[in-house]
Amino acid sequence: MTDLHGRHRAVLPDWLASYYRQPIEITHGEGRYVWDADGNRYLDFFGGILTTMTAHALPEVTKAVSEQAGRIVHSSTLYLNRPMVELAERIATLSGIPDARVFFTTSGTEANDTALLLATAHRRSNQILAMRNSYHGRSFAAVGITGNRGWSPTGLSPLRTLYVHGGVRSRGPYAHLSDARFIEACVADLEDLLGHTRDAAALIAEPIQGVGGFTVPPDGLYAAFREVLDRHGILWISDEVQTGWGRTGDHFWGWQAHAGNGPPDILTFAKGIGNGMSVGGVVARAEVMNCLDANSISTFGGSPVTMAAGLANLTYLLEHDLQGNARRIGGLLLERLRAVGAQSPLVREVRGRGLMIGVELVKPGTDEANPEAVAAVLEAAREGGLLIGKGGGHDTSVLRIAPPLSLNVTEAETGAAILEQALRAG
Ligand code: PMP
Numbered sequence: 001m002t003d004l005h006g007r008h009r010a011v012l013p014d015w016l017a018s019y020y021r022q023p024i025e026i027t028h029g030e031g032r033y034v035w036d037a038d039g040n041r042y043l044d045f046f047g048g049i050l051t052t053m054t055a056h057a058l059p060e061v062t063k064a065v066s067e068q069a070g071r072i073v074h075s076s077t078l079y080l081n082r083p084m085v086e087l088a089e090r091i092a093t094l095s096g097i098p099d100a101r102v103f104f105t106t107s108g109t110e111a112n113d114t115a116l117l118l119a120t121a122h123r124r125s126n127q128i129l130a131m132r133n134s135y136h137g138r139s140f141a142a143v144g145i146t147g148n149r150g151w152s153p154t155g156l157s158p159l160r161t162l163y164v165h166g167g168v169r170s171r172g173p174y175a176h177l178s179d180a181r182f183i184e185a186c187v188a189d190l191e192d193l194l195g196h197t198r199d200a201a202a203l204i205a206e207p208i209q210g211v212g213g214f215t216v217p218p219d220g221l222y223a224a225f226r227e228v229l230d231r232h233g234i235l236w237i238s239d240e241v242q243t244g245w246g247r248t249g250d251h252f253w254g255w256q257a258h259a260g261n262g263p264p265d266i267l268t269f270a271k272g273i274g275n276g277m278s279v280g281g282v283v284a285r286a287e288v289m290n291c292l293d294a295n296s297i298s299t300f301g302g303s304p305v306t307m308a309a310g311l312a313n314l315t316y317l318l319e320h321d322l323q324g325n326a327r328r329i330g331g332l333l334l335e336r337l338r339a340v341g342a343q344s345p346l347v348r349e350v351r352g353r354g355l356m357i358g359v360e361l362v363k364p365g366t367d368e369a370n371p372e373a374v375a376a377v378l379e380a381a382r383e384g385g386l387l388i389g390k391g392g393g394h395d396t397s398v399l400r401i402a403p404p405l406s407l408n409v410t411e412a413e414t415g416a417a418i419l420e421q422a423l424r425a426g
Helices: 003-011 059-071 082-095 108-123 179-195 221-232 254-258 304-319 322-342 371-384 409-425
Strands: 026-030 033-036 041-044 100-105 127-131 160-164 202-205 235-239 266-269 280-285 347-352 357-361 389-391 398-401
Touching (some): 041 409, 059 304, 082 280, 108 235, 179 221, 221 254, 304 322, 371 389, 371 409, 398 409
Parallel strands (some): 127 160, 202 235, 235 266
Antiparallel strands (some): 100 280, 266 280, 347 357
């Protein structure tokens, strides 16, 4: 055990998991590569959990951060903050939500907490509909709407949560149905559920489940849900913490794959927008955002340095069409990994969209989760010079691939080749 690992274990909580038998210390990065303290270089296919969105050490972001830090680091929302107003204006327009207001937080958890606060206050109900296999953060309220046992350390909750079918396409009671029939069955289940309860405040859902293993529902599922929700006056919260900013390639937001009845009532974001600076936030139409009748503040939310980073990062993303890059390179990578998967008895499914690709592993010849193989493949990939993530229900049986959105063809090929080797070793 390295000295730092020992010190980490002695002073940090046991439930704060690190990857690898011998966790690595990442000391610097550039583009899609990072280096550890021993000088080893890795191709980064996880971006610190989908957070290094454009590239490591992107000069535009570094410059914006250092210039802003040289002027003022913090002032609070008690005073006007130009970078915060500018980023809010841009996100309001991009969100597609009419008459949008934006509130900045410091994390995805706090963003979702705020969305729950807004929805429950607006609807005067503490009942929430959430998806099975979901993840929305670590606060007391967020774990109360997390349908993944592995990430829900308490059954206590300030909310009453009902879990809906549909987030997981290829497992569960409706897996055998066609896409259209799958949607019909999930809608019927939702209608039935609502018949047994009353006055739910909102449905919260990740358009593609992140921690849950990059599970992709059929396009249109949430549009079909929306019709039912509208009839009951129930709000739709789209948790775009992982799916936002073009990562899915085909769309700028994950909800756009379900746009039948327009945008969600509330959208939450975090992770990638700050490229590692702590930026999260909520977008809602003014009527919903303004429903609170007491003060509410996030001292660090919208702090000038993080907002400057967000603005520079977003500008780079849009000017370089990284959504288009995610679609193109993600498409190539998905195709390549499907070919690799077809050769491996460990691989049950390769799925995803854009640069958000999941490889689900099973015990060969069965449909059983294989967390041991996932751990072994992660380890072998690292030895080969590739960092990837893992996820999936409580039994962690999915490899998660989510590189920075500027990934190029050569890097995609290199990463796929290392993963192919790692799957053989795993
Ligand atoms: N929502 C989703 C979909 C997430 O993936 C995460 C983080 N993995 C969160 C919310 C919570 O974000 P944070 O860790 O920044 O609080």
